[in-house]
Structures are given as C-alpha cells and as structure tokens.
Amino acid sequence: MKIVVGISGGSGSIYAISLLKALQELNIETHLVVSTMGEYVTEHECGVSLDELKDMATHFHDNNNFAAPIASGSFKVDGMVVVPCSMKTLAAVANGFSNSLLSRACDVAIKERRKLILVTRETPLSPIHLENMLKLSKIGVTIFPPAPGFYNHPETIEDVVVNMTGRMLDMLEVDNKLTDRWKGI
Ligand SMILES: Cc1cc2nc3c(=O)[nH]c(=O)nc-3n(C[C@H](O)[C@H](O)[C@H](O)COP(=O)(O)O)c2cc1C
Incomplete structure (x- = not known):
C-alpha cells in the first residue's frame, strides 16, 4: 500500500x-x-523536528513542490490522511484551492475518487467550518475529528492516541490491532 x-x-x-x-x-x-x-506545531507540542518527521516516512515532499509525484493523479496511491487538519487547510480543500502541495494532493484524492481522511481539529466549530465539513463529507471525504470514546476506559494520553490511530487505520482499510474494540455486553 x-x-x-x-x-x-x-x-x-x-x-x-x-x-x-x-x-x-x-x-x-x-x-x-x-x-x-x-512543522511549527509539531516542534512546539511534541519537540519533534522536521528531520525527525522525515525519518518516520518513506518519502518526504516539500510543501511548495508542485512537481512532486503526489501532485498528480497518475501517481497511484491507496489513500490520504491529513492529520491534524487545520480549519485553513479544510477550507482550501473544500474549495479546491490548491495553493500548496498538501491541498493539491487532497484535490487529487477527491478527483481520483480515492480515500481522503481529514483529522479536523478545532473547537468550537463555526458555521463556516461545519459547512466546509458537510460539503466534503457529501462527496465521500471522511471527516474524522479525533474525539475519543471513553467506553474502553483510557488511562493515559497514549491510550487515547493509540486508539484514535487505530481508527484512522480502519478508515484506510488497514488491518490493525491498535483499536480497543467494543465486544458488547
Ligand atoms: C500552537 C498552535 C495551535 C494551533 N491549533 C489549531 C487548531 O487546532 N486548529 C486550527 O484550525 N488552527 C490551529 N492553529 C492555527 C493554524 O496553524 C493556522 O491557521 C495556519 O494558518 C494553518 O495553516 P496550514 O493549514 O497551512 O498548516 C494553531 C496554531 C498554533 C500556533
């Protein structure tokens, strides 16, 4: 994949x-x-640099490089996740405003009818945010606010993050054992 x-x-x-x-x-x-x-928020919140992020990925593409493979629909991928997805990027994607490689790659995912998962983060949500989300949801984009469930009794932030990560993998149809699944009563 x-x-x-x-x-x-x-x-x-x-x-x-x-x-x-x-x-x-x-x-x-x-x-x-x-x-x-x-890049800024990742460094600020997690103390992780861009170079460290690059080491976690197979390929890295500069956000200004519109000649990157992921800018073209002819480059086949199985799906895309924007995590976290700011309200600005959400607005760009909802309006086809591809002024960065990130928003262009989302535009490509939509036009190629591929999986696109937006891990939208903001609270509270304005009518503009909600309209942008509804518009995208109606055309098959998955709007995935990382709103954790508490029915599996998470005890640490890591429990919450790992559980949400498993649900993101579910959305990509990647088999995983990260999510603590509800087994019924
Ligand atoms: C520490 C920090 C946290 C932020 N958190 C959010 C957030 O949760 N949601 C959001 O929409 N914008 C947030 N912002 C603002 C965005 O970073 C800003 O709107 C930026 O223009 C988004 O650009 P991008 O979508 O190209 O990354 C945050 C900014 C900072 C500095």
Whole structure:
C-alpha cells in the first residue's frame, strides 16, 4: 500500500507521529508533506523536528513542490490522511484551492475518487467550518475529528492516541490491532 500523510498546523500533531510510526511498523509506504505551521506545531507540542518527521516516512515532499509525484493523479496511491487538519487547510480543500502541495494532493484524492481522511481539529466549530465539513463529507471525504470514546476506559494520553490511530487505520482499510474494540455486553 501507499499512503499520503499530510500534517497541517492544527493542534494534535501527536496523532501524526503515532500514525506515521504505525504505518512504518506495518511496512506501508508513506509520502509525507508538512505545512509550515504543521512543522511549527509539531516542534512546539511534541519537540519533534522536521528531520525527525522525515525519518518516520518513506518519502518526504516539500510543501511548495508542485512537481512532486503526489501532485498528480497518475501517481497511484491507496489513500490520504491529513492529520491534524487545520480549519485553513479544510477550507482550501473544500474549495479546491490548491495553493500548496498538501491541498493539491487532497484535490487529487477527491478527483481520483480515492480515500481522503481529514483529522479536523478545532473547537468550537463555526458555521463556516461545519459547512466546509458537510460539503466534503457529501462527496465521500471522511471527516474524522479525533474525539475519543471513553467506553474502553483510557488511562493515559497514549491510550487515547493509540486508539484514535487505530481508527484512522480502519478508515484506510488497514488491518490493525491498535483499536480497543467494543465486544458488547
Ligand atoms: C500552537 C498552535 C495551535 C494551533 N491549533 C489549531 C487548531 O487546532 N486548529 C486550527 O484550525 N488552527 C490551529 N492553529 C492555527 C493554524 O496553524 C493556522 O491557521 C495556519 O494558518 C494553518 O495553516 P496550514 O493549514 O497551512 O498548516 C494553531 C496554531 C498554533 C500556533
């Protein structure tokens, strides 16, 4: 499998790190693109540098490089995740405004009818955010706010992050044992 991972400047880059590591462990080829604010927030929240992020991916593409393979629909991939997805990147994707490689790769995923998962992060949500999400959801994009369930009694932040990562892999149809699945009562 080949998965594109985009990191934008929303809070929660801990999820991106967790997803990249999980995909690496599963030997899945990843194509990473990081916005300027994605880089900043990752360093700020997790103390992880861009170089360290690059080591977690198979391929890295500069966000200004519109000649990267992932900018073209002819380059076949199995899906894309933007994690975290800021409201700015959400707005760009919802309006086909491909002014970065990250938003262009999302545009490609939509036009090629491929899986696109946006791990949207903001609270509270304005009507503009909600309209952008609804517009994308209606055309098959998965809007995936990382809102954890508490029915499996997570005890640490890592429990929450790993569980959410497993659900992101579920959305990509990647078999995984990360999610603590509800077995009924
Ligand atoms: C520490 C920090 C946390 C942020 N968290 C969010 C957030 O959760 N959601 C959001 O939409 N924007 C957030 N922002 C603002 C975005 O980074 C900003 O709108 C930026 O322009 C997004 O650009 P990008 O989508 O190209 O990365 C945050 C900024 C900082 C500095």
